[in-house]
Amino acid sequence: MITGGARGLGNEFCRAFVRSGCTQLAILDLKEEEAKDAADELVATACLNSDLAPTDFNIIGLGCDVSSERSVQKAFAETMDAFGRVDSVVASAGIVENYSAFDYPFDRIKRLYDINVHGAFFTAREAARNMIPQGGGSIVLVSSMSANIINIPQPQTPYNASKAAVKHMAASLAVEWAKKGVRVNTLCPGYMLTKLTKTILSHDQELKKTWESLTPMGRMGEPEDLAGAIVFLSSDASRFMTGSEIRVDGGYCII
Numbered sequence: 001m002i003t004g005g006a007r008g009l010g011n012e013f014c015r016a017f018v019r020s021g022c023t024q025l026a027i028l029d030l031k032e033e034e035a036k037d038a039a040d041e042l043v044a045t046a047c048l049n050s051d052l053a054p055t056d057f058n059i060i061g062l063g064c065d066v067s068s069e070r071s072v073q074k075a076f077a078e079t080m081d082a083f084g085r086v087d088s089v090v091a092s093a094g095i096v097e098n099y100s101a102f103d104y105p106f107d108r109i110k111r112l113y114d115i116n117v118h119g120a121f122f123t124a125r126e127a128a129r130n131m132i133p134q135g136g137g138s139i140v141l142v143s144s145m146s147a148n149i150i151n152i153p154q155p156q157t158p159y160n161a162s163k164a165a166v167k168h169m170a171a172s173l174a175v176e177w178a179k180k181g182v183r184v185n186t187l188c189p190g191y192m193l194t195k196l197t198k199t200i201l202s203h204d205q206e207l208k209k210t211w212e213s214l215t216p217m218g219r220m221g222e223p224e225d226l227a228g229a230i231v232f233l234s235s236d237a238s239r240f241m242t243g244s245e246i247r248v249d250g251g252y253c254i255i
């Protein structure tokens with residue numbers, strides 16, 4: 001299951017899983033129609049130039065607002081109805097906004113924490129509730145390099161704090177559930193080219209150059225650059241890892 005999977009990094013994670021042989025997937029997103037379209041598109045793409053037929057896949061799109069616990073519980077109930085179990089859950093739904101601390105309206109700060117922090121918590125809690133009776137599973141919370149460094153020049157204090165919270169949340173939950181077979185790890189991307197960042201960059205052409213100059217590898221990441229890390233963390237390949245973080249940031253955090 002992937003939250004925020006209709007587009008952006010979440011959608012790229014869906015593609016990475018299917019490329020790695022996954023045939024059963026629930027794509028959750030605030031935008032239900034886009035989630036359903038993403039599911040159809042994923043199946044169509046997977047069948048291109050392959051021996052596989054659409055009937056080989058069970059990929060569904062569901063509407064879900066991760067900031068509402070009730071909505072998350074409903075989506076998990078629908079997923080369990082469709083598949084009978086849930087082995088891997090990726091919490092990718094998240095938003096970013098750039099306001100200086102003095103200018104940031106409180107209702108928007110609250111909404112950001114509701115999605116980025118509480119949404120990740122509701123998703124992880126519901127995942128573990130379903131995974132523990134079946135013997136375990138893997139949860140990946142998508143944080144950010146912003147959990148480790150302060151981005152410049154754009155101001156985004158609540159976002160940075162939300163991503164640090166997600167990272168520490170993953171470690172805390174990992175300890176709570178370690179003996180129950182549920183692993184919880186964090187993926188921390190650097191600057192990636194997705195709709196989220198393209199929206200920011202559309203207002204500021206110089207910003208991309210600044211971000212690239214601050215990244216040792218001299219470029220922004222393509223969403224596909226995260227494919228190996230997300231498949232590794234979500235699968236048994238990482239079975240002795242829990243409470244860990246993988247940074248994929250072109251070296252941003254090392255300088």
Ligand SMILES: NC(=O)c1ccc[n+]([C@@H]2O[C@H](COP(=O)([O-])OP(=O)(O)OC[C@H]3O[C@@H](n4cnc5c(N)ncnc54)[C@H](O)[C@@H]3O)[C@@H](O)[C@H]2O)c1
Nearest residue numbers: 004007008009030065066093094144189191192194195196
């Ligand atoms: N793009 C980057 O450079 C970057 C870097 C580090 C971390 N991240 C993190 O990666 C995650 C995905 O970012 P992205 O760049 O793909 O963003 P995006 O805006 O391209 O996609 C986010 C998806 O989440 C969905 N979403 C938003 N609010 C939701 C809600 N309340 N409930 C369910 N779905 C909701 C959106 O509809 C969208 O499909 C976020 O958590 C973000 O903080 C992104």
